[in-house]
Amino acid sequence: MQPDFLEYYRKNLNTLRYAAEDFARAYPKIASCLSLSNFDCADPFVERLLEGSAFLASQVEANLDSGYARLLQQLVAHVAPLFNIPLPALACVQLKAVQMGQLPYITTGQTFTLPTVNGQSCTFSALWPLQLHPFVLQHWSYHHRVSDELPELGLGLQAKSVVACDVSLNVPLSTLRSWFELDPQQASALELFLNLPESEAAALYKILRNDQLAVYVRTNAPNGQSTLHQLDLLPCVASVYEQPSFLQEVVGGAAALDYMALYLHYPALCKFIRLQHLVEQWLKLNITSGRLIIVCNSEATLNTALGPESVLTHVLPLINVFAQRSNRTALTLRSDYQVHIDRTHPRDYEVLTIKAIECYDQQQRLRFVATPMTGLRPLLPAQSARRLKVKSVIGTGTQNSGTWGTPHAAMSAAATANTATVTATAATAWDNSESLPEAQLTPEVGFSWERRLPAVSAHPRSLYRISNVFVAFTGQAYDQVLSSALQNLEPQLWAAMAAEKQGAGAAHASDAAHATKPSMPIRDLGLDFVAQCYCSNGDLPYFLAKDAEIRSSNDVVSGVLLGDVTKMSPARLTTAADDDLQLLSFVLLNTTALLRQRDSEIVAYLQELLTACGDHSSEIEQLSHCIVGLKREHMTFRLWREGVVFFEEGALLTLTLDESFLGGSGLMFVAELLAQVLLSALELNAHAQLRVCTSTDKEVGVWMH
Numbered sequence: 001m002q003p004d005f006l007e008y009y010r011k012n013l014n015t016l017r018y019a020a021e022d023f024a025r026a027y028p029k030i031a032s033c034l035s036l037s038n039f040d041c042a043d044p045f046v047e048r049l050l051e052g053s054a055f056l057a058s059q060v061e062a063n064l065d066s067g068y069a070r071l072l073q074q075l076v077a078h079v080a081p082l083f084n085i086p087l088p089a090l091a092c093v094q095l096k097a098v099q100m101g102q103l104p105y106i107t108t109g110q111t112f113t114l115p116t117v118n119g120q121s122c123t124f125s126a127l128w129p130l131q132l133h134p135f136v137l138q139h140w141s142y143h144h145r146v147s148d149e150l151p152e153l154g155l156g157l158q159a160k161s162v163v164a165c166d167v168s169l170n171v172p173l174s175t176l177r178s179w180f181e182l183d184p185q186q187a188s189a190l191e192l193f194l195n196l197p198e199s200e201a202a203a204l205y206k207i208l209r210n211d212q213l214a215v216y217v218r219t220n221a222p223n224g225q226s227t228l229h230q231l232d233l234l235p236c237v238a239s240v241y242e243q244p245s246f247l248q249e250v251v252g253g254a255a256a257l258d259y260m261a262l263y264l265h266y267p268a269l270c271k272f273i274r275l276q277h278l279v280e281q282w283l284k285l286n287i288t289s290g291r292l293i294i295v296c297n298s299e300a301t302l303n304t305a306l307g308p309e310s311v312l313t314h315v316l317p318l319i320n321v322f323a324q325r326s327n328r329t330a331l332t333l334r335s336d337y338q339v340h341i342d343r344t345h346p347r348d349y350e351v352l353t354i355k356a357i358e359c360y361d362q363q364q365r366l367r368f369v370a371t372p373m374t375g376l377r378p379l380l381p382a383q384s385a386r387r388l389k390v391k392s393v394i395g396t397g398t399q400n401s402g403t404w405g406t407p408h409a410a411m412s413a414a415a416t417a418n419t420a421t422v423t424a425t426a427a428t429a430w431d432n433s434e435s436l437p438e439a440q441l442t443p444e445v446g447f448s449w450e451r452r453l454p455a456v457s458a459h460p461r462s463l464y465r466i467s468n469v470f471v472a473f474t475g476q477a478y479d480q481v482l483s484s485a486l487q488n489l490e491p492q493l494w495a496a497m498a499a500e501k502q503g504a505g506a507a508h509a510s511d512a513a514h515a516t517k518p519s520m521p522i523r524d525l526g527l528d529f530v531a532q533c534y535c536s537n538g539d540l541p542y543f544l545a546k547d548a549e550i551r552s553s554n555d556v557v558s559g560v561l562l563g564d565v566t567k568m569s570p571a572r573l574t575t576a577a578d579d580d581l582q583l584l585s586f587v588l589l590n591t592t593a594l595l596r597q598r599d600s601e602i603v604a605y606l607q608e609l610l611t612a613c614g615d616h617s618s619e620i621e622q623l624s625h626c627i628v629g630l631k632r633e634h635m636t637f638r639l640w641r642e643g644v645v646f647f648e649e650g651a652l653l654t655l656t657l658d659e660s661f662l663g664g665s666g667l668m669f670v671a672e673l674l675a676q677v678l679l680s681a682l683e684l685n686a687h688a689q690l691r692v693c694t695s696t697d698k699e700v701g702v703w704m705h
Contacts (some may be wrong), residue, residue: 008058016050070450076573081251082261083572085352088320089541090266090566095314095559104556106130109246111553116543124318127245134171140306149293161299168289188279193315194271201271202666203300208236211298217290231281239272250534251353255680260613263673270669324535331527336472339531350538351469359529367481370445445475464539485525541565599630626661637687650687658695675703
């Protein structure tokens, strides 16, 4: 029973007693019997009828209202999924190869085990790929005077500052060449982590990205003579905007909202940058060591000198997200079911999203596979000739597995009650390349899911409250499976009812054949479901061991934690309150056709988006106030493609920021975030150039779309 059900009941009962009286008085010919004022005393049977009607109407109304939260979450899960899930913990780890001389490649989603202080462990996944490289970059320094590093060159007044470091190889040059030739595109970029306060890291990133003037490498001969080699400029980009993160791949969503949520909850991600094209230029020089010198035409405000830990390599962000299969749950005639990852340790897991749900009978036969409602599509004629084939079997149906196969939409078409029997267990890899007879196709089974906050635990482990996820099924194949299960169960119900009557002495066993059908609830249909989920460990990362060794699941790299772990944040939307509905309407109506809005409306959109994605703290309020204006002008773009020059109409956008509101936030990081948000919201074929400057007209950066 819902806590607010009494309010529904009182409202409906008052409607029957008083609103019906007014209606009967207004329309006496057709509604005179609704008036209760003609009775001298309350008839108990009439009162029972009124209260029963109010009770039933309240149930219907309460169920309808409770569906708004589910509908809201389904809409948000489709357009802004990061609003709909708790944002997991994030850890930065500095890695090294387990075996010396190896240069492993860490793929997106590679899992790592992080131990806690109480002997448990958390599973984290790589947020993006990382190639461990053979370069050792150390002794970083920053100079306002170019002559400190390049006394022999007169670079003029344009050269304002120098960033330099010693570069050496920990493998032979031939090994570096062979390693680079295996995958030149992946090996050409060196990922660096700016282990500095955010404002200083942003200042250093700005001059590396925007203000490179020249790049040199100084080598020293054994006789002490030094040689200066000039290189091409080294493009510098932010890693977080280069490719979708693992979290974005898991839940999907709009890029603008994802970028905003990632920056506000994981500000350390902006400190990851990539120096490109250094490896190939190093190979051309054919050297094993030297001092890399980057000359810039602007200065960075650094309060402290760069130290040995200021710029690090082989640092990878890990997020507490992993694939996990749920415990089995019996199907009954309930409207929804809670998904349990581990009933013995319910506080150690939280469901982020569900990709598919498999239903099995008592003979371990797959009856159907349900897919999310937002992903349901009718079968096309070209798709009506698919056949499924089991490729491999991993684990058992009663155990959880760290990974699971990805079922295709056609799985549910082949796994119906009396058509194709597919024997499967916990995790199955599928191949839908062959054909399936037309007669074996059935409609898909869909499911929707809803996140609910439970009551406060009597023994909370932390201030964080783990939410519960409930699923509900729909679809013709689902109805067929339930109907078949009920038909198979009906003889057992009649036998149980007859035995009950015999035990009570009310009738003989033969009377059961003439009895009415039982009204008892169906407890066991002989069907179980297992959900394929992406999960987190809830608040368990609060208790990570700081100095413990971290290893990847394939045991090729190990590492240690770098700094503190970002704590988990609860889901932004969990109810259908007015504030949530207003936020949903804002997201749906303002993330499209951005250039068709007025300049003031675009500024208001950015400010509201910061508030919506943030936690209503004073820092978020300061960030929203730093956006002071946007100017839009017409611009003609000169484009060149395949030897042909042509012109396209576009827009020049100038975004003005007041850096006095930023405080400790990095100006360059905030500018690039807003640029990515604005440009990702534009139409695909729109040409635009965005210039971000300060209130004193000092240029921060330029971005193109």
